[in-house]
Amino acid sequence: MSLNNSLILGLPAFAELSGEDADAILASARSSRFPKNAEVFAQDEEAHHFFLLLSGHIRVVRTMPEGEQVIARYINEGELFGIAVAMGRTNYPASAVAAVDCVVLTWQNKAWHDLQSRVPGFGANVYQTIGTRLQDTQSRVMEMSTRQVEQRIAGAVMRLVQQSGRKTEEGVEIDFPISRQDIAEMTGTTLHTVSRLMSAWEEDGIVRSGRQKVSVTDPHTLMLIAENRRTK
Amino acid sequence: MSLNNSLILGLPAFAELSGEDADAILASARSSRFPKNAEVFAQDEEAHHFFLLLSGHIRVVRTMPEGEQVIARYINEGELFGIAVAMGRTNYPASAVAAVDCVVLTWQNKAWHDLQSRVPGFGANVYQTIGTRLQDTQSRVMEMSTRQVEQRIAGAVMRLVQQSGRKTEEGVEIDFPISRQDIAEMTGTTLHTVSRLMSAWEEDGIVRSGRQKVSVTDPHTLMLIAENRRTK
DNA sequence: CCTCTTGTTTGCGCTTACGCAAATCTCCCC
DNA sequence: GGGGAGATTTGCGTAAGCGCAAACAAGAGG
Numbered sequence A, B: 001m002s003l004n005n006s007l008i009l010g011l012p013a014f015a016e017l018s019g020e021d022a023d024a025i026l027a028s029a030r031s032s033r034f035p036k037n038a039e040v041f042a043q044d045e046e047a048h049h050f051f052l053l054l055s056g057h058i059r060v061v062r063t064m065p066e067g068e069q070v071i072a073r074y075i076n077e078g079e080l081f082g083i084a085v086a087m088g089r090t091n092y093p094a095s096a097v098a099a100v101d102c103v104v105l106t107w108q109n110k111a112w113h114d115l116q117s118r119v120p121g122f123g124a125n126v127y128q129t130i131g132t133r134l135q136d137t138q139s140r141v142m143e144m145s146t147r148q149v150e151q152r153i154a155g156a157v158m159r160l161v162q163q164s165g166r167k168t169e170e171g172v173e174i175d176f177p178i179s180r181q182d183i184a185e186m187t188g189t190t191l192h193t194v195s196r197l198m199s200a201w202e203e204d205g206i207v208r209s210g211r212q213k214v215s216v217t218d219p220h221t222l223m224l225i226a227e228n229r230r231t232k
Numbered sequence C: 001c002c003t004c005t006t007g008t009t010t011g012c013g014c015t016t017a018c019g020c021a022a023a024t025c026t027c028c029c030c
Numbered sequence D: 001g002g003g004g005a006g007a008t009t010t011g012c013g014t015a016a017g018c019g020c021a022a023a024c025a026a027g028a029g030g
Helices: A017-026 A111-118 A122-146 A147-164 A181-186 A191-203 A218-225 B019-027 B111-118 B122-146 B151-162 B180-189 B191-203 B219-226
Strands: A028-036 A039-041 A050-056 A058-063 A069-075 A097-098 A102-108 A165-168 A173-174 A205-208 A212-217 B029-036 B039-041 B049-055 B056-061 B069-075 B095-098 B103-109 B166-167 B172-173 B206-212 B213-216
Touching: A017 A111, A017 B151, A028 A173, A039 A050, A039 B029, A050 B049, A069 A122, A069 A147, A069 A181, A102 A111, A111 A122, A122 A147, A122 B069, A122 B122, A147 A165, A147 A173, A147 A191, A147 A212, A147 A218, A173 B049, A181 A191, A181 B069, A191 A205, B019 B111, B039 B049, B069 B122, B069 B151, B069 B180, B103 B111, B122 B151, B151 B180, B151 B191, B151 B213, B151 B219, B191 B206
Parallel strands: none
Antiparallel strands: A028 A102, A039 A097, A050 A102, A058 A069, A058 A097, A165 A173, A173 A212, A205 A212, B029 B103, B039 B095, B049 B103, B056 B069, B056 B095, B166 B172, B172 B213, B206 B213
16 A cells, blocks of 8 residues: 555655655655664664654654763654664664654655655755754753753753643643653653652642653743752 | 865765866855864854865854753864755854864855766765764763763764874874864763763873873773773 | 963762662453 | 652761862063
8 A cells, every 4th residue: 555645745755746756755664663672773783764743742862882871862753863864874873762652654765866856845844953953962962961960950951841731731841751860861860869850849749750751730940840940 | 366176186085076067066166264263154044055164173062042052063164054955944053162273165055966966976965974873873862861971972082083083293183173162062961970080090091181181091091981881 | 570360179968869779550351 | 559669858978169269470561
């Protein structure tokens, strides 16, 4: 069965694409499912493919030689990832793991050139994406350099909520499972510290959280904490 | 007086360029001198130009709303910088300041397309550069997440020495002025801590340093410190 | 040569957040 | 419904590194 071009026609990377071109591009792709915790690609592996996340959430993780892990970013629906080919790299610099069950489109690297020429604005869009990621990463360096732990965690949670929030009866919930350990690996701290702070926030009625679950009930105050302007 | 094409013919970004094309490209550029501490462009300013450093060293600095500064990177001779245009940005995300007297080529953004089409491999080279910067920044995040201050400072100094080292009678010296404060802003710590550690290293005969000057006399041991494998 | 600015060193107290450990809780799977 | 694995909470001790402050050194410029 062939893929329906409506899968990609709404996405920013394919904004100005015609229906026939979309069909051709989809014909060169392969669609696959990855169950929760499955690895889409592994760090240091040779990069033969690039990917588009159709549904789900993907965690991009870098592991240091000594075994410590850092979460580089989460990929949301509609985003390209594993695009080592766009940066002239031959290996993936990180691993990609499905945070929930995911559906992924996969292309061979050799299709990259075809997409660039066939999709108007594709190159510009991709390089803008990379530029944004570079800036986000720089901002993270700044945050780690100048803010203390509570502010960093508050900032990370706020970003997660803004990018992947789902409204519920008790506030805005991050719509994929995320552990204290995950948040610690995003903010450069330990799960103990994250747990302590989240407990304190829960006392203050700012968040509600449970096992691999975080909802923000008072985003305003959390934002103040992130900016170090809490009135207490 | 027109610029000599030998200025750029040896550089990686212009690797496969013919003499005539080089002349044409230089004709669209303007060459300027920036004395030490002069600002090439300012953070948040509209990005109308991009630049190539012909000689000197440039410090790229981001400033937070509260005034804290972080050094994003140093630009070395032959590197492009201020290439917001390549990432689809309209403003510079950081300021660029001459660390020593510098000579800089400046192009208008509209020359970007011309360079891309005229210079074989230019696009690929630039995007590889950006990819490398993204990875370097990610590595910095990892380092800040997992290493403690002494290891981070050792790593930063080692990188500076490798990229911009000049052999002297007392070891390898960073060949531009760099203060304790600068190193602190590269590693997310304070000048006090940097000073203390460098004094200790000097005791141990690993570095020699003075006012805005750092030489490494024992790179091997410094590397061990960076990797947290010092024998003591 | 003197002065002034700017960078560096160092002491001391103290807070933040880590590290270890143990208890508790939840959900998943049989 | 009953394990059991994995996630979370919490207490306690401690160390790394910051913040403040003061003294000191080294160039720059007149």
